[in-house]
Structures are given as structure tokens and as C-alpha cells.
Amino acid sequence: MSTTVKYSAHLVKLLSGDVPQSISLLDWEYLIRIARDASVLPRVAYALDTEGDSLPEYARTHLISAKYHAKLLAQQVQFEATEFKRILTKFYHEDVYYLKGAAYTLSGCDAGIGRVFSDIDMLVSKGNLREIEARLSVYAWFSQPNDDYDDMYYRQWAHEIPPLKHSGRGTILDVHHNLVPIISGKAPEISDFTKGARTLACGARVLAPEAMILHSAVHLFYQEEYHHGFRDLSDLHLLFSEFGTEQAFWDALFILAQKTGFGLELALALRYTTTLFDTPIPPAELQKSQIWLPSRPKLVVYDWVYKRVLQPHHKLCHVSGLTLANMMALVRGHWIKMPVHILLMHTAAKGYRNVLKWVAGKGVNKPDSAKNNAPPGP
Amino acid sequence: MRLRDISASEAATRLIKGDVNIDLGVAAFGIQSALPDVQHVLYQLYGDYVLLDNTSPADFRVAVQRPKSMRRWYKPQIHFLLDDFVPFLPLPRSQAYPVLEWGMNWCMASHMHKYLLLHGAVLEKDGKAVIFPAPPGSGKSTLTAYLAHSGWRLLSDEMTVIDLQSGLVHPFVRPICLKNNSIDLVKSWFPQVTISNIARDTNKGDVAHVKPPIASVDNIKQTAQVMAVVLPKYTPDVTLDIYSLSKADAFQALSDNAFNDSVLGADGFLALQRLVENTAAVEIHYNDLAEVLAFLNEGQFSA
Numbered sequence: 001m002s003t004t005v006k007y008s009a010h011l012v013k014l015l016s017g018d019v020p021q022s023i024s025l026l027d028w029e030y031l032i033r034i035a036r037d038a039s040v041l042p043r044v045a046y047a048l049d050t051e052g053d054s055l056p057e058y059a060r061t062h063l064i065s066a067k068y069h070a071k072l073l074a075q076q077v078q079f080e081a082t083e084f085k086r087i088l089t090k091f092y093h094e095d096v097y098y099l100k101g102a103a104y105t106l107s108g109c110d111a112g113i114g115r116v117f118s119d120i121d122m123l124v125s126k127g128n129l130r131e132i133e134a135r136l137s138v139y140a141w142f143s144q145p146n147d148d149y150d151d152m153y154y155r156q157w158a159h160e161i162p163p164l165k166h167s168g169r170g171t172i173l174d175v176h177h178n179l180v181p182i183i184s185g186k187a188p189e190i191s192d193f194t195k196g197a198r199t200l201a202c203g204a205r206v207l208a209p210e211a212m213i214l215h216s217a218v219h220l221f222y223q224e225e226y227h228h229g230f231r232d233l234s235d236l237h238l239l240f241s242e243f244g245t246e247q248a249f250w251d252a253l254f255i256l257a258q259k260t261g262f263g264l265e266l267a268l269a270l271r272y273t274t275t276l277f278d279t280p281i282p283p284a285e286l287q288k289s290q291i292w293l294p295s296r297p298k299l300v301v302y303d304w305v306y307k308r309v310l311q312p313h314h315k316l317c318h319v320s321g322l323t324l325a326n327m328m329a330l331v332r333g334h335w336i337k338m339p340v341h342i343l344l345m346h347t348a349a350k351g352y353r354n355v356l357k358w359v360a361g362k363g364v365n366k367p368d369s370a371k372n373n374a375p376p377g378p
Numbered sequence: 379m380r381l382r383d384i385s386a387s388e389a390a391t392r393l394i395k396g397d398v399n400i401d402l403g404v405a406a407f408g409i410q411s412a413l414p415d416v417q418h419v420l421y422q423l424y425g426d427y428v429l430l431d432n433t434s435p436a437d438f439r440v441a442v443q444r445p446k447s448m449r450r451w452y453k454p455q456i457h458f459l460l461d462d463f464v465p466f467l468p469l470p471r472s473q474a475y476p477v478l479e480w481g482m483n484w485c486m487a488s489h490m491h492k493y494l495l496l497h498g499a500v501l502e503k504d505g506k507a508v509i510f511p512a513p514p515g516s517g518k519s520t521l522t523a524y525l526a527h528s529g530w531r532l533l534s535d536e537m538t539v540i541d542l543q544s545g546l547v548h549p550f551v552r553p554i555c556l557k558n559n560s561i562d563l564v565k566s567w568f569p570q571v572t573i574s575n576i577a578r579d580t581n582k583g584d585v586a587h588v589k590p591p592i593a594s595v596d597n598i599k600q601t602a603q604v605m606a607v608v609l610p611k612y613t614p615d616v617t618l619d620i621y622s623l624s625k626a627d628a629f630q631a632l633s634d635n636a637f638n639d640s641v642l643g644a645d646g647f648l649a650l651q652r653l654v655e656n657t658a659a660v661e662i663h664y665n666d667l668a669e670v671l672a673f674l675n676e677g678q679f680s681a
Contacts, residue, residue, distance in 0.1 A: 028435060033439065033461050036461070037463070058435055058437075061490070062437070064491065064492055065489055065492060068491040068638075068642055072641050072643060075643070314461075
């Protein structure tokens with residue numbers, strides 16, 4: 001068996017709670033490194049029995065450590081959600097919805113257990129953005145120092161404002177007013193997605209399962225960068241497995257995809273979760289989604305690209321053609337988000353800065369880099 | 379097999395390939411570097427450590443490399459990697475070796491949560507260990523180097539590793555990191571010890587690393603019971619003053635110096651609590667290390 005197949009398949013097995021037969025300690029090292037790189041180490045840890053003595057001590061050490069991280073993250077998001085409720089309800093009388101990792105974790109669904117995320121994603125109504133940003137700044141949430149181009153990009157074209165960081169706790173908050181960039185021309189009517197949203201015991205609101213899943217699929221296939229593609233596909237696998245037992249869910253999901261124009265993203269999500277994770281999708285639903293798939297030649301290209309970029313990217317996985325596949329996914333990610341003239345401008349602006357980085361080194365022109373750079377020590 | 383059992387040139391060849399996996403007791407570090415100065419200092423300081431064979435896993439695969447930017451032709455930089463991940467921005471080329479040491483500490487502090495990890499030195503005598511938690515500038519490393527060559531066993535200069543289950547301290551023996559004036563002081567006290575060359579102008583000033591005593595390296599798996607917590611504070615005009623600390627103050631001091639108590643949550647709190655309840659805690663102000671040694675050797679702590 002080639003190493004590609006071996007480690008990706010082993011990782012998928014571990015994620016479903018099975019330890020592959022006769023793996024060596026060195027295999028464990030490789031799997032843990034791959035899982036950590038793909039941001040699924042805590043998810044693996046929760047899938048396995050780390051309390052008993054069925055696992056080697058080496059693996060247990062790293063899995064237990066990963067669990068502590070995930071537990072802390074879950075506590076933090078719970079804390080911040082309570083905090084936002086306190087801060088925002090004073091003046092903002094519409095609903096705040098949590099998205100992606102924060103939503104999975106807050107709602108306690110399977111995809112939230114051991115889910116790693118670096119920021120909290122929140123959806124609010126567009127008309128209130130300015131005021132929300134201003135109010136949050138009073139509570140020490142500030143826009144990250146980025147350059148004028150980035151700021152313009154976010155405010156004019158994107159579906160979110162520049163990330164806010166809490167100056168004390170360091171938590172990052174992404175405030176969205178839509179699910180895909182406005183400039184793409186594909187931004188949906190947001191009320192279609194928030195219909196049927198649920199209020200959790202902690203008071204936070206999350207989208208209904210079908211909207212949560214469709215957003216997850218849209219987010220995955222609107223990306224330019226697939227370093228977390230495997231983790232995100234694993235999210236979809238868990239979400240489909242958990243909610244897909246009810247016919248009503250599938251009906252609602254297909255109606256929503258049809259109505260908002262995200263049929264392709266749903267079809268791709270179903271196609272690749274089945275391929276990589278063997279997700280139990282009802283055959284009739286899988287069949288039904290195929291009308292949204294592109295024509296045969298195009299689908300061959302899609303398959304070639306996505307079956308690569310949705311694997312773990314670690315060098316130990318030796319995914320053949322990954323660099324080219326990443327490049328093609330990058331181009332597609334930009335292509336579907338921006339009209340051509342804007343895309344050209346954007347590429348030029350970003351390209352210029354990458355050249356600067358390459359010439360002068362990372363961290364140049366950042367006055368506070370020395371401070372943030374200090375490794376722990378005396 | 380120990381690192382010194384292979385030749386320096388073989389070590390260099392293997393370091394280029396990343397085929398050097400050193401057993402540090404609580405963790406094994408696989409190390410890669412093509413930089414000759416890093417290879418040289420590593421060989422010099424880690425010679426007594428056991429080299430694991432290539433069927434053993436490493437807990438961390440680390441590297442110190444030059445980043446791929448044009449910058450390598452002028453004012454060159456280096457960066458530290460854990461696997462493929464670069465946790466810090468690059469630093470000047472001259473700091474390559476210290477960056478490896480600090481990066482290794484970072485690996486532990488951010489990924490090894492089977493233990494409570496404190497920023498502090500720990501040394502042991504007659505089976506009883508003393509922890510010296512301290513912020514920079516307290517003279518901790520100088521004190522550590524002094525004690526480590528005066529009959530105390532070095533368990534760690536930088537990171538105290540406490541077992542969450544047993545409360546025992548595990549050695550994490552590493553080269554002692556000396557700063558500025560203390561480099562010459564230690565050289566004058568102990569001319570026989572091996573000290574690396576000096577990396578200048580790091581964000582901690584000039585630094586050099588002292589090779590740990592072989593007895594400490596040989597006992598790298600030997601845990602110890604913690605007897606006391608001593609907060610050192612180098613004070614030029616005080617020979618030796620000893621203040622006993624309340625449990626609350628001791629807890630606060632340990633918590634301030636803990637790397638991962640927040641990650642450990644309740645388990646971290648309980649580990650700190652147990653540590654404080656079972657040990658005596660004092661703060662010492664000193665300018666005379668011989669006096670400190672005499673005080674510690676007497677071991678008169680009231681719990």
C-alpha cells in the first residue's frame with residue numbers, strides 16, 4: 001500500500017474510533033503529526049479511548065494534551081458567547097447567530113467535539129455593523145492592524161468586516177453580514193439561511209441543521225486555501241451522519257440549496273464525504289444531488305483537484321500533484337468570488353506584497369514584531 | 379548509544395537529514411539543522427544524552443533553518459520549525475542555537491499537557507527537590523549553574539515538570555541558559571565546565587549555554603519529591619534574607635510562573651494546590667550564593 005493511502009486511510013479510521021491493526025510507534029508519531037497539522041488531533045483524541053490502556057503511552061500523551069486544548073477552546077467560546085449576549089443585547093435587538101466551529105461547539109453536536117478553530121464567527125444584520133463595531137470597541141474588541149488595502153477589501157467587497165481581537169484575552173472575532181462575499185454576486189438572501197434557527201440553552205443562536213450544513217459546504221468550496229480542507233470535510237461527514245437520519249432534514253436541505261443557488265456546493269460535499277469518509281448518505285439523496293454536478297469533463301477536473309486538496313496536506317502523506325491541485329483550487333476560489341477586473345487588481349496587490357515578503361523576509365515593517373516574537377524563556 | 383559515541387562529522391550528517399532523536403526523559407526530540415554552528419553546539423552540549431534508534435518515535439520533530447527569502451543574502455535570518463509549523467517570526471542568524479533551545483521549550487509548553495509545566499529551575503539533593511520559580515532577572519540560572527556544580531542534581535534550569543497524577547517532579551535536563559555577566563561569573567567559578575560560544579544581542583541580551591553535568595543526564599528518568607518552593611531574588615546589597623510565604627502567596631507565585639495551568643483548567647489548579655499544600659515556600663533575597671547553598675543544604679524549611 002502506498003504511504004498516501006496508508007496514512008490518510010488510517011487517519012479516517014482513527015476519526016471513527018478504530019485503531020488500525022498492527023501500527024508501530026513510528027506510525028503513531030506520523031499519524032499524530034499529520035492529525036495535528038490538519039487540525040484534527042483533538043477530534044481523534046475524543047474518538048479514541050484515552051482513559052484505558054488500549055493505546056500506547058506515546059499516543060496517549062499527545063491525545064490527552066490535545067483534549068486539554070479542545071476543552072479550553074470550548075470553555076472560551078462559551079464564555080465569549082455569554083459575554084456577547086451581555087454586551088450586545090443592550091442596544092442590538094436582532095439576533096446574533098454563531099457560525100462554523102463556534103456553532104458546532106456551542107450547540108454540542110458531534111462536529112463540535114474536539115473541533116479546533118482560531119476565531120469565533122458571528123452573523124449579524126448588515127445595517128447594524130457600524131454600531132456593533134463601535135460598541136464592541138468599548139469592550140476592548142479592536143480591528144487588527146492591517147493595511148489600507150485589506151481594510152478596503154473587507155469593507156467594500158467582503159461578507160465580513162476585518163477581524164476584531166480582544167486586547168486582553170486575544171480572542172479573534174469575525175463579524176459577518178453574509179455567508180459569501182457580496183462582490184461574488186452570489187450572496188444569498190440571509191433570511192433564507194436564518195429561517196428555523198435555534199436558540200441554545202446558553203442563549204446563543206445557531207442555524208438550523210440544513211442551513212448549518214449548507215453553509216459548511218459553501219464555505220468549503222468557496223475557499224482559496226485548503227490547508228484545513230480535510231478537517232472541514234470531516235465536519236461535513238459528522239454533520240451528515242448526525243442529522244441525516246431524518247428524511248425531513250434532507251428535504252429541507254435540498255429545498256434550501258435550490259432556493260439559494262448552492263446546489264453545486266451541496267453536490268460536491270455529498271460526493272467527497274462519501275468518497276473520503278464513506279459517509280452514510282441515503283443513495284436516493286446522493287442520486288438526486290447529481291443534477292447539480294458539472295458536465296463530465298469538468299467533473300473529471302473537479303475530482304482530480306478536490307480528491308487531492310481535501311486530503312491531509314502533510315508531507316508524510318505524499319499526496320501526488322498536491323501543489324498543482326492547490327494552485328487550481330486557489331484560482332477557482334478567487335474566480336468564483338470576484339469579477340475579472342477586481343480579481344486582476346486583487347492579484348496585483350497581493351502579489352506585490354508577496355514579492356516584498358520574499359525579498360525582505362517575513363515580519364519586516366511590523367514594528368511590534370519583536371515583542372510578539374519572544375519565545376518563552378528567561 | 380550516546381550522541382558522543384558517534385563522531386562530530388557523523389552527527390552533522392545526521393542532523394542535516396534530521397536523523398538525530400535525543401531522549402530527554404519526558405520527551406524525545408528529533409532535531410534537524412544544516413547550520414554548522416547549531417550542529418557544533420548541539421554536539422558539544424548534548425554529547426551525554428542517549429540517541430534513540432530510528433524505530434523510536436520523537437515527541438517533537440524540530441528544525442532550525444534559514445527561511446526561503448532573499449533576505450538570506452543580507453542580514454540573514456533563521457526560523458524555528460515544529461514539524462512544518464513556524465511558531466515565531468524569524469530572528470537574526472546569530473541566534474540560531476538559542477532559538478533551538480527556546481523553540482524546544484515552546485514545544486513542551488504548548489503541547490505537553492500530561493504535566494503541569496512551570497517556568498522555573500528545579501534541583502534535588504537526597505531525594506528532595508527544590509523548585510525555583512522566577513521571572514527573568516532574578517538570577518535563577520546563575521543560581522542553578524552554581525548549585526548544579528555544588529552537589530545538587532540538576533533536574534531543569536528552565537522548566538519544572540510536575541506529574542499531574544503523582545505530584546512528583548520529572549527531570550527535564552537541558553543546558554543552562556546564562557545571560558550577560560553571569561557567563562563570565564560561571565566561567566570563573568567552574569573553569570572545567572563546557573560553555574557554548576556567546577550569542578550576542580538576543581532579546582535576552584548575550585546568552586550562552588552550559589553543558590549539564592553527566593550525573594544529571596544519567597538520571598534523566600529519576601523523579602523526585604518536591605520539598606520546597608524558593609523564590610530567588612538577586613539583591614546586590616543583601617547577603618541573605620529569607621521570608622516565609624503564605625500558602626496564598628506561594629500559589630500566586632507558582633501560578634504566575636506556570637506555562638500551562640490555564641490549558642489544564644481545573645486539573646492545573648488542583649496540581650498547583652497540591653504542590654503548595656505539600657511544600658514549604660520562601661522568598662530569598664541574596665547576593666552571596668555560598669550562603670544560599672548553605673541554607674539549602676541545611677534544608678530547614680517549615681511547611
